[in-house]
Amino acid sequence: MGADLAAASDEGLLKATLRGDEEAFVEIYRRHRDRVYRFAYRMTGSPDAARDITHNCFASLLETPARYDGRASLGTYLCAAARHQSLRLASRIWRERPMPVAADRADGGPSPLDLLLEGERARIVREELQALAPLHREVLILVEYEELDLATVAEIVGAEVGTVKVRLHRARRKLRDSLQSLRCRGALTIG
């Protein structure tokens, strides 16, 4: 039974799920949960929001299975659903964020010794990512973290490949500028 589920395709598992097979549904979840959760977490920067978004994505697959028309892979569809929910939340957070001021960072930022800690480095990365515009952030996460090709990213975000390239370039440039600023303050070492 378990081996059958592991060998089954996503479409077969989805049909079994709609027939009432709970284990097939759980198998779908286990296959795609990490990517959906990671993406939601990096988009929102909040583990609680990422948990809700992940739950809603898979629950919507149960409630409205007709939305998945089979044109793309199930993983792409779930990632697009997570992106849709994350973007709504991330856009609101991004609009309400305080504008970063360089002087504040220099004066009130953590000391270089604290930044050596792993948790602090992660916090800096998270903050720098959250400072990006959501449309730029999502393509950076999908390309750099999830290592998806540009065509798949374009399918997920519902844009042309050229548009994805432009967004990715701007995200990298913005992040590069932030890195340079951090280095100038001695707040970050890479490697």
Place this chain on the structure above:
Amino acid sequence: MNADDGGRGEDGRHDLRRFLWQWPEPVAPPEIEEDLRRAFRRRRARRPTVWWLPLAAGLTLLLAWQIHRVGRPVSPIPTGQRPLVSATAKPPSIPSDPIRPGPEVVAPPSLPRPRVSPSPEVPAEPEVVVEPGQAELLVAFARTGPGVIEVGSGAAIPRAEGLSMGAAVAPNLAMPEIGAVGYHTEWRARTDEWPLVQRSVPYSGR
């Protein structure tokens, strides 16, 4: 490591990637799976109810329609047969005064309500189609008594004996030629009757 190349060349991209990967991979908490299992079971338990609801509503409507159809009184005129006289004996309804309605007539409760019973089967008679001018002529013939109507100078036409619709062939009502020889009866006005009508009298042989 040159951060100025970040996002431009391969070195800069590699540097940027190392920076990004300092944020460790998050792991999905296990409670999501439990929540989804509960949601799945809720949905599976809810589905039969949703499936039966429209079926039960449809059966109820069908049953109500059947009861309504059986309880309706039978029409006295068989369907598919048009009545000979289309104008019914029922006079046209006169709208009552909307301001002061007339006294309401209430049947005594002791009297049983008349039942509408279907009339016995009446063989259908063929409908007679006449020209517009002929209809008035036939009605005029029907009002006069039996006999022959004198037309012009001695010319007469036989009167149609009633308007039997059962006749397979319509009565010959062709107008005779003027001056044709009449039948052996004479038509004279009777002065002892009112209104003055022409009656046939025994042939005098003149």
